[in-house]
Amino acid sequence: MAQPSRARRFSSAGLMIAVLLALLGFTLVVQLKTTSTDPTLAATREEDLVRISSDLDSRERRLRQDIEALEESQRQLRSGEQGRQAALEEATRRADELGILAGTLPAVGPGLEVRFSGPAKAVSSTRILDAVQELRGAGAEAMQIQGADGSAARIIASTYFVDGADGALVVDGRRLTGPFTIMVIGDPATMRTALNIPGGVVASVRDGGGNVTSEDREVVEVSQLHAPIKLDHARPVS
Structure with missing residues (x-):
């Protein structure tokens, strides 16, 4: 003020x-x-x-x-x-x-909507993590993943993925059920190319009996927020 x-x-x-x-x-x-x-x-x-x-x-x-x-x-x-x-x-x-x-602020911009469907072995936590890493390497600026029921989790550097019971996916402690959709902001063409490289994410999911579809979006909203990390010892200084 x-x-x-x-x-x-x-x-x-x-x-x-x-x-x-x-x-x-x-x-x-x-x-x-x-x-x-x-x-x-x-x-x-x-x-x-x-x-x-x-x-x-x-x-x-x-x-x-x-x-x-x-x-x-x-x-x-x-x-x-x-x-x-x-x-x-x-x-x-x-x-x-x-x-x-x-992940403490929402973001909006052009990007991709990437949908993963299929049996648990095809869309396991390992393959979802591979997809996240490929997207990051292709210049992804903000991401969130959501399950079939609309539950979502923001994806940041510290986000972890674990296989849950009955084909569920646990993301930072939040249980999501498939199919899974990643909303990602970045250059659509570059990220789509990264996912479709030979032997990459799309190929491995399909080899497991699953499917990956991606759709360009002029406007992608990454609105799910990540709770700020509580620090026990560190504090800002001026």
Whole structure:
């Protein structure tokens, strides 16, 4: 909440400096014009004219120095504000990326819907893990897997897969029943090619009597979230 107010303060300061610059410039012009057209100067002694000229020169130098100082302050304020804004945007982007990788934020984008069906030996935890690894290697950015009843689990770096009873699949402690569907965000063509390499995931599932189908999606929603890991000893530092 502090950022908007700080931005307003910098904006107000910049506006004030601009007004001061305009006033100083106007004062300088008016002063020089008034002096040059003052009729009393014609009757002024030479030494007084020299002193007046010297005073005007000094005042002009001070005004120009003030203008230069204000312009420099304005540049610094603008540069500082833009730098802070750029840093904030970069930090926000990085936080979003890390949140997606950690599974604590939802994600949306183009990708694939990959469906695994068949007997338990064909769609075992080992083959599902192989598919996840192939997708990661092909640039998958976010994934989730769901069972026939709609139960889903987010897939992150620490996710584990275990064979359950009656052909079920246990993902991070959550029991899913087949057929299984992986929703994955990434380049569809690259990921589909990775799954279909000779002797790869699709071939091994089919060898076991199962089937793998993949469908390109312009919009894939990975909405299942992974609970943040509770740390016992580590804590963030500033």
